[in-house]
Amino acid sequence: MSEDEPVSEEYSVFQRVRQILIEPSDAIQSDVLRMKTRLLSFSLLLIVIGLPVIQLFLDNLFGNIPLFSMTTAIFFLIYLISRTKYAVIAGIITTLSLASMPFLFLSVEFNQTDMRVALNLIIWPVIAALFGSQWLTAKFEALFISVQTAALLVYCNFLPEIEFLLALEPIIDQAALSLVVLIFTWSLNYYVTQLEEHKKFLEQRQRELEVYTSVLTHDLGNDMQIVRGHIELLNETMKIPLDKESYMATTLAVSERMSRVIKLFSVVGRASEYDFLETLQTMANRAKQASGGANISLQIEPDIRSADIRPGILLPLVLENLLRNTVDYVGESAVVTIRLGLVEKTLIITYRDNGPGIDSSIRHRIFMKGVTTKGEGKGLGLYLSKRIVESYGGTIDLLEEKERQGAAFLISVPVL
Template sequence: MPSQGPGGINWFPLLVLAVVAIGLLHYFTPGHLHFYHDTLRRLTYFPIVLGALWFGLRGGLILAGLSSLAFIPHLWHFFGQGLETYLSELTEIALYLATGLVVGVIADRERRLRDRYRRLSEKLKRSYQRLHRETTQLLAAETQLAAAQRLSALGQLSASLAHEIKNPLSSIRGTAEIFLDEFPPGHPRREFVEILLKETARLNSTVDKVLGYSRGRPAANEEPLEPLDRLLARLAALVANPLRKKRVNYRTHGLEQAADLAVPANPLAQVLLNLLLNAIDAVPEGGEISLTVESQGQGWRVLVADNGPGVAEADREKIFTAFYTAKAEGTGLGLLISRKIVESLGGTLSVGDRPGGGAVFTVSLPDQPFPPVFTESKP
């Protein structure tokens, strides 16, 4: 039997007191005052019904029994008024018990139904939550499958393009070598021809890697190392024209310590060039871009910062996923490939806020030796 009624209050003792009070009024009210006795007799049903509703069958029967006991002294008023009158008053006790029984049974049944519906509601809620989770997982799986299919198609297309690019690359390299012979050492244009040759070699190496992966025969091969300051100078020459077109203020910091760092030239050049070009696209006309080299513990890092719109915190992981881009003509693959390259070298690529507004991309790498980079197996 519940210990509390509506409002969390223990009403049972109050109902018992009401039964006792009605019984005393019955007993001390003179027998000839029939109106008062009839009123008290009907009033007795209230604590019985309330007890049955609030406390079930047990509560109804207990209060009906107490009401019957409280009603017995009242019967002495009718003991000498004939058998029919006495039995009429005695029948009231049976009605009290019947009322407690019937209302208690109905209340218990209603309570069981309510508990059953509550459990069913909780079960449905859990089922809905599980269905919602499974639906979310299914949608995520469909998205991943679609991305995988696009990546597969892109891989096949990349292999075809790589194969077609090799012949023009050979022609470009041959032409650059002719130009190199035309400009002796010390000529102001010789530096640009050397950059052209190095970038052609880097592009050819990238094409070889794509072909190697497409044939399923990648082989470990260490990339050539180059002092970081020399690599950064080469990249500065490559982006000089787009920097000049947007009148971007490009500054470098910490290059004095970059001379002592030998880095994998081709993969790191690809990463940093991608970050610089993204920064140029992000900054407004006359914007600012800075590149900083810092040592940190057992490694070092390169920070590329710009005063563009920055990257929202909710998008800082999305930008490293396939096909996610904010550019109208972007592929959504540059940052994904850049992160994969940095991770293959044992480092990390992350993005954060630039003090004063904008974004800063941080390439963190360990000291040498670097892990081997996979390139095409030579037959």
């Protein structure tokens, strides 16, 4: 038996106990409401366990009935309600029950010390306000605190056993503390609600994106198969002039590149179907074909071949964009070296070419949107490349190449 098995078994037992004792009813769907219900059930369990323990140390009696033990039965019934779909009702009943506790204790305990009176006037109302902040709206919570404070003032004023002026200070203190609880929990609930709404929005957009991607990859994939099939058919059935063969080869290479891009998007979320090194090798071979014979060297260190690295499905698109830029400038005389190394858990990719390099006037903003080194274009290639690399927690930088011609890029990506 491995060392992890006992830990896993203990965790499983903990999960089962939590499921039995505090997990909300399946009828409650909202994540926020389920979280509040768990807290309510857990708190009620603590109250049910704690009140009999308090009874052992105090002599609170209502006639011959232990007062704390009597209230235990009430809170246990509320706990049972909290385990059903009526958790909100249980939360409101809990709030009202806690708010009634100071009236109950002050009514049956006729010989209380000033300290006991102050504790009853502060602790129970503040706890009630804390629970109320979870189950009442901000307006009803403010109304609840106001009514509770007014009721305590009136009650203590007419209760002959309690000196009103001595009770006034703790009542004011509990009102102030209750307002602090109201403001804090309202702010917290507001941000939790905002996060939940944002989460739902993102989940909806994610579902829409998955559907859109599926439709796009399916339709474009079918169209690109037709294009490639027609190009290959033309190559086999027609005599292409020698000066036009490069056009056909380039068109075929571009169609195959588009098919690869579509395939990349079709395996997003299925990393087991994705081989990073094989994808890079295929990309380099297609780039040679598209350029009419560019010299593209892919140098992979042995430790990378032996490691199961999965740096990101979209990362090859970054290198393909760099290759396309080089080929656009240099053509078939392009010389490109792509070196891959592994430093601890980071994949290091160095890209160098023999192109004209990057003009010094735009080097500092080469990765910005809209910046291009070409006479035409939207300037999105390097900008999107940077976005892709950074989405995997990596960086891409333009290196200084003073001793040789061309552009050089350094890409660092954590290995997943």
